[in-house]
Amino acid sequence: MYEVLVxxxxxxxxxxxxxxxxxxxxxxxxxxxxxxxxxxxxxxxVRSATTVTEDLLDKMKNLKIVARAGVGVDNIDIEAxxxxxxxxxxxxxxxxxxxxEHTFAMMASLVRHIPQGNISVKSRxxxxxxxxxxELNRKHLGIVGFGRIGSxxxxxxxxxxxxVHVYDPFLTTSRAEKLGVDLLSLDxxxxxxxxxxxxxxxxxxxxGLLNRETLAKTKKGVYLLNCARGGIIDEEALAYYLEIGxxxxxxxxxxxxxxxxxxxxxxxxxxxxxxxLGASTKEAQLNVAEDVAYDVLRFLEGNPVSSSIxxxxxxxxxxxxxxPFTSLTKQLGAVxxxxxxxxxxxxxxxxxxxxxDLETTYITRSLxxxxxxxxxxxxxxxxxxxxxxxxxxxxxxEKISDNTQGYANIIEVVVKGESRTFxxxxxxxxxxxxxxxxxxxxDIDFYPEGHLLYIRHTxxxxxxxxxxxxxxxxxxxxxxxxxxxxxxGGEAIMMLTFDxxxxxxxxxxxxxxxxxxxxxxxxx
Ligand SMILES: NC(=O)c1ccc[n+]([C@@H]2O[C@H](COP(=O)([O-])OP(=O)(O)OC[C@H]3O[C@@H](n4cnc5c(N)ncnc54)[C@H](O)[C@@H]3O)[C@@H](O)[C@H]2O)c1
Ligand SMILES: O=C(O)CC[C@@H](O)C(=O)O
Numbered sequence: 230m231y232e233v234l235v236x237x238x239x240x241x242x243x244x245x246x247x248x249x250x251x252x253x254x255x256x257x258x259x260x261x262x263x264x265x266x267x268x269x270x271x272x273x274x275v276r277s278a279t280t281v282t283e284d285l286l287d288k289m290k291n292l293k294i295v296a297r298a299g300v301g302v303d304n305i306d307i308e309a310x311x312x313x314x315x316x317x318x319x320x321x322x323x324x325x326x327x328x329x330e331h332t333f334a335m336m337a338s339l340v341r342h343i344p345q346g347n348i349s350v351k352s353r354x355x356x357x358x359x360x361x362x363x364e365l366n367r368k369h370l371g372i373v374g375f376g377r378i379g380s381x382x383x384x385x386x387x388x389x390x391x392x393v394h395v396y397d398p399f400l401t402t403s404r405a406e407k408l409g410v411d412l413l414s415l416d417x418x419x420x421x422x423x424x425x426x427x428x429x430x431x432x433x434x435x436x437g438l439l440n441r442e443t444l445a446k447t448k449k450g451v452y453l454l455n456c457a458r459g460g461i462i463d464e465e466a467l468a469y470y471l472e473i474g475x476x477x478x479x480x481x482x483x484x485x486x487x488x489x490x491x492x493x494x495x496x497x498x499x500x501x502x503x504x505x506l507g508a509s510t511k512e513a514q515l516n517v518a519e520d521v522a523y524d525v526l527r528f529l530e531g532n533p534v535s536s537s538i539x540x541x542x543x544x545x546x547x548x549x550x551x552x553p554f555t556s557l558t559k560q561l562g563a564v565x566x567x568x569x570x571x572x573x574x575x576x577x578x579x580x581x582x583x584x585x586d587l588e589t590t591y592i593t594r595s596l597x598x599x600x601x602x603x604x605x606x607x608x609x610x611x612x613x614x615x616x617x618x619x620x621x622x623x624x625x626x627e628k629i630s631d632n633t634q635g636y637a638n639i640i641e642v643v644v645k646g647e648s649r650t651f652x653x654x655x656x657x658x659x660x661x662x663x664x665x666x667x668x669x670x671x672d673i674d675f676y677p678e679g680h681l682l683y684i685r686h687t688x689x690x691x692x693x694x695x696x697x698x699x700x701x702x703x704x705x706x707x708x709x710x711x712x713x714x715x716x717x718g719g720e721a722i723m724m725l726t727f728d729x730x731x732x733x734x735x736x737x738x739x740x741x742x743x744x745x746x747x748x749x750x751x752x753x
Contacts, residue, residue, distance in 0.1 A: 230252055230253070230254050231252055231253050231254070231271045231272065231529045232254050232256070232269050232270045232271050232272075232291075233247055233253055233254065233255045233256070233270065233271065233272040233273075233274065233525065233529075234256050234258065234260075234263065234270040234272070234273050234274070235255060235256065235257045235258075235274045236258070236259055236260050236273060236274065236275050236278075236279040237274070237275045237276035237277070237278045237279050237298070238276060238278070239274055239276060239298045239514070239517075239518045239521075240511075240514040240515050240517075240518035240519075241518075242515055242518070243298075243514065243515045243516070243517070243518020243519040243522060244274075244518055244522045245519075245522065246519070246522040246523050246526050247522045247525060247526055250526055252529075252530075253526065253529070256270075259279070260279055260285060264288075267285070267288040267289050268288065268289065268290045268291055269291060270289055270291060270292060271291055271292065271293050271294070271529060272292070272293065272294045272295075272296065272525050272528075272529060273289065273292060273294070273295045273296070274295075274296045274298060274521060274522075274525065275295065275296070275297055275298070275304070275305070276297070276298050276299055277299065277301065277304050277487075277505070279304065280304045280305075281295055281304060281305040281306060281310070282306055282309070283306050283309035286306065286309050286310060286313055286315060292313075292315050293314075293315060293316065293528070293529070294315065294316045294317075294318065294525055294528050294529070294534075295310060295315055295316070295317050295318070296317075296318045296319070296320075296521035296524065296525050297317070297318070297319040297320070297521070298320055298514075298517040298518050298520075298521045299319065299320060299323075299324060299508055299517050300319060300320070300321050300324065300325075300377075300430075300508075301319075301430065301431070301458060302317060302319050302538055303430070303431050303458065305317055305538075307538055307539060310539065310612075311539045311612055311613050311616055312613055312616060312617075313607075313608070313613065314608045314609060314610040314612045314613040315612065316528060316534065316537055316539060316540055316612050317537065317538040317539050318521060318524050318525070318528070318534050318536055318537050318538065319521075319536055319538060320516070320517035320518075320520035320521050320524075320536065321377065321536055322377065322516070322520070322536075323513055323515075323516025323517035323519070323520050324507070324508035324510075324513035324514075324516065324517055325377040325378050325381055326381060326512075326513070327507065327508050327509070327510040327512060327513035328378045328456060328507035328508055328513075329378050329381035329382045329385065330385075330510075331456055331482065331503070331506060331507045331508075331509075332378070332382050332426060332428075332454060332456040332482075332507070333382060333385045333386070335454055335456060335480035335482065335501065335503070336365070336370075336424060336426065336452075336454055336480065337365065338480065338501055339424075339452055339454070339478050339479070339480040339501055340362050340363040340364075340365060340424070340452060340478075341360075341362035341363075342359075342360040342362055344501045345359075345360060345498060345501070346360045365386070365389045365390075365391055365424075366389060366390045366391070367390060367391070367392070368391050368392075368423040368424060369391070369392050369394060369421050369422050369423045369424070370383075370386045370391045370392070370393050370394070370422060370423070370424050370425075370426070371394050371395070371396070371413075371418040371419070371421065371422030371424065371425040371426070372393060372394070372395045372396075372410075372426055372428060373395075373396050373397070373415070373418065373425065373426070373427045373428065373429060373438065373439075373461075374396075374397055374427060374428035374429030374430075374435075374457065375395040375396075375397040375400050375405070375408075375410070375428070376397075376428065376429075378428045378456075378457070379395065379397070379426075379428035380408055382426065382428065383395070383408065383409075383410055387409065392411070393409075393410045393411065394410065394411045394412075394413050394417075394418050394421055394422060395410045395411065395412055395413070395418070396412075396413055396414065396415045396418040397412070397429075400412060415438075415443065416446055419443060419444075419446040419447045420446055420447075420448070421448075422447070422448070422451065423448065423450075423451060423452065424451070424452040424453075424454070425439070425447065425451060425452070425453050425454070426453075426454035426455070426456070427439065427454070427455050427457050427461045427462060428456070428457050429457060429458075429461060430457075430458065431457070431458035431459075431460055431461060435458075435461050436460050436461065437460065437461075437463040437466075438461055438462075439453070439461065439462040439463060439466070439467070440463040440466045441463070441466040441469065444462075444466055444467070444470050444475075444476070447470075447475070447476070449474075449475055450475075450477045451475070451476055451477065452476070452477055452478050452479065452480075453467060453476055453478075453479045453480075454479065454480045454481075455479075455480075455481050455482065455483055456480070456482040456483065456507045457483060458483050459483040459484040459485040459486070459487065460485045462479075464484070464485055464492060464493065464494055465493065467479060467494060468493035468494055468496075468497070471494075471497050471499060471500065477499065478499040478500065478501070479494065479497075479499070479500045479501075480500075480501050480502075481494060481500060481501075481502050481503075482502070482503045482504075482505055482506060482507050483505050483507070484505075487504075487505060488504065520535075520536070523535075524536065532545065532548065533545060533547075533548035539612055540591075540611060540612055541588060541590055541591050543588055543591065547587070547588055550587055551587045551588055551591055551592055553657045553662075553663065554584050554587065554592045554595075554638075554640065554657055555591065555592055555595035555611075556595075556663060557640060557655050557656075557657050557663040557677070558578070558592050558593070558595045558596035558599060558640060558642075558655075559595045559596065559598060559599035560599060560655070560663060560665075560677035560678070560753055561596060561599065561640065561642055561653050561655045561665070561677065562595070562596040562597065562598065562599025562600035562601075562602075562642070563599040563600070563602065563603055563677075563751070563752075563753050564653055564665065564668070564677060564681075564683075564751055564753070565600055565642060565644050565651060565653050566599070566600045566601070566602075566603040566604055567603055567749060567750070567751045567752070568651055568653075568668070568669070568683060568749050568751065569644050569646055569649075569651040570749075571646040571647055571648060571649070572646060572647055573623055573644050573645060573646045574622070574623065574624065574645050574646065574647065575623065575624045575625065575626075575644070575645040576596070576597065576600065576618070576623060576624075576625040576626075576642065576643075576644050576645075577625070577626050577627075577628065577642070577643045577644075577645075578593055578596055578625070578626075578627050578628070578640065578641070578642045578643075579627075579628040579629070579630050579639075579640070579641045579642075579643075580592070580627065580628070580629055580630070580638075580639075580640055581629070581630040581631060581632055581633045581634075581638065581639040581640075581641075582633040582636060582637050582638035582639055583637050583638045584638040584639075584640060584657075585629045585630075585638075589627055589629075590627070591611060592640075593615075593625065593627055594611040594614045594615055595611055595614075596642060597609075597614035597615060597617075597618050597625060598610050598611055598614035600644075601614055601617055601618065601621075605617065605621075634654075634666075636656045636658075636666070637656070637658070637659070638656055638657060639654060639655075639656055639666075640654065640655050640656070641653070641654040641667075642654075651669055652667070652668075652669060652670065653665060653667065653668050653669070654666050654667035654668075655677070662676060663676065663677055664676060664677075665677050665724075668683070668713075668722065668724070669722070670715065671713035671714065671715060671721075671722045672713050673711050673712075673713040673722065673724055674711055675709065675711045675724045675726065676709075676726070677753055678726075678753050679708070679726055679727070679728075679753060680726065680727040680728070680729060680730050680731060680750075680751075680752060680753075681724060681725065681726050681727070681750070681751040681752075681753065682723075682724075682725045682727070682731055682736070682739075682748055682749070682750055682751070683722065683723075683724055683748070683749040683750075683751055684696065684722065684723040684724075684725070684739070684745060684747070684748050684749075685720060685721070685722050685745075685746040685747045685748075686720075686721055686722070686723065686742075686744045686745050686746055687718075687719075687720065687721065687744045687746070688714045688716075688717060688718050688719055688720065688721035689718065689744060692721075692742070692744045692745075693710070693712065693723065695742055695744075696723065696725075696739060696742075696745075697710075699738065699739055699742075700725075700735070700739075703735055703738075705727065705731065705735065706727070706728060707725050707726070707727065708725075708726045708727055708728055709725070709726045710723060710724070710725050710726075711723070711724045712724075720746065730750075730752065731750055736748050736750060
């Protein structure tokens with residue numbers, strides 16, 4: 230049974246996939262109400278009220294996935310989640326239209342003083358001259374950040390006959406042309422726009438993007454909107470330009486600190502606000518809840534998620550295609566880690582044949598996770614494997630080759646240690662399964678699973694028989710045995726598989742034979 234904690238207000242109807250799943254036990258409580266049970270949850274679903282800190286992650290020892298029912302993940306410590314192997318997902322599409330519509334509504338309200346007019350009438354005033362507005366028609370709208378919401382807003386603005394200018398360093402000129410907008414530098418946009426609205430994520434680059442210096446480049450009488458994240462427009466700077474009359478008005482849905490209390494912007498009549506309502510529609514809340522509910526269920530049941538922040542996103546079809554190879558590389562990594570008993574500096578993997586056309590980054594992550602699992606005392610998976618490898622100074626890389634050695638696919642891994650190099654090659658054979666076909670330059674053929682002994686010995690008559698007899702005398706049944714050598718009378722290897730773990734004492738007694746060079750136990 231999977232334990233799922235829904236810590237914020239998320240649409241019940243949208244959570245139906247989880248509520249109806251027979252393998253899920255869903256709890257709707259704030260984190261503070263279940264302090265004693267935090268270590269039991271497999272999944273945590275939040276909106277923006279819960280902040281997923283490193284401290285919370287430490288308490289949630291069993292946590293595998295954090296889902297944000299919405300776009301912004303700035304309330305989740307992504308680095309700390311990744312470090313712990315916790316997948317972070319969001320629902321990036323479900324509230325785009327609602328937020329674009331809300332921004333448009335704020336823009337129209339701002340230039341026509343609708344909120345102020347409403348307050349005035351309800352105060353029994355009839356002061357029509359105080360609320361003379363401005364048309365949107367033929368005005369220049371500057372959109373900073375032209376992703377999902379920015380581009381939806383542009384469509385609506387164009388329908389109102391506005392000229393749309395955009396600034397987005399990641400937008401190509403051809404896409405801007407296709408969407409019928411004028412792509413400018415930030416300075417040019419600031420100089421030309423009558424109304425400026427921000428739609429970027431909040432990052433170290435966008436925090437305070439509109440500040441005292443950049444706002445000074447705007448037209449006198451400009452209107453500003455922030456329906457993205459508090460802090461993209463610096464609040465102190467905006468207050469300053471409102472105070473001196475340079476900025477004519479502002480519409481703010483999001484604040485640096487929410488709820489805002491002593492925020493200077495709240496003192497201006499020409500500032501209209503909403504309490505972070507961009508995504509607050511029935512439709513958006515249903516969409517985002519459904520999106521994360523399906524994704525969390527899929528993830529818990531071992532399937533790919535559709536929108537992950539710290540894992541490559543794979544379709545079900547691609548996930549199914551790569552699964553045999555991720556299992557294979559996990560095993561190859563585990564064999565390597567146990568055979569190569571020394572610190573490693575570099576892991577290099579070469580893909581050939583059908584596997585080379587797949588999402589190899591993900592397959593390499595599985596390899597690293599199989600390798601590292603046997604070396605460190607914390608949970609490693611595809612989410613945190615590359616981060617942990619980097620932390621430990623292990624470099625890794627991928628190559629593609631066309632040498633399939635006669636197989637449909639080949640994965641070769643070479644590990645460089647301080648004193649030596651070790652390699653392993655595997656393949657996945659349809660209807661037959663994963664096979665290791667070469668180990669440390671010895672051709673061999675074994676199924677990487679269970680309890681194994683990897684024995685290096687001199688190639689001479691009687692060694693194989695002696696090992697078999699010694700194990701038989703100890704009443705140990707050999708399940709399979711594969712042998713390999715490079716040349717007659719030289720070094721040779723045996724790979725034995727067993728139905729149970731082989732004890733240290735047995736290994737020590739086998740090592741007594743003079744022909745045996747090394748014996749390595751491998752547990753898969
Ligand atoms: N008010 C709300 O309730 C609400 C609801 C949904 C989303 N949001 C917020 O709206 C914002 C936009 O969401 P979205 O879904 O459109 O995201 P998105 O990822 O689709 O678009 C963001 C765009 O910003 C651009 N960008 C990134 N860094 C930039 C920079 N330094 N300068 C200029 N552009 C930059 C990106 O290239 C991208 O095109 C996010 O901050 C999100 O959290 C708010
Ligand atoms: O949960 C909300 O209502 C806000 C969502 C919004 O800020 C988002 O980033 O998706």
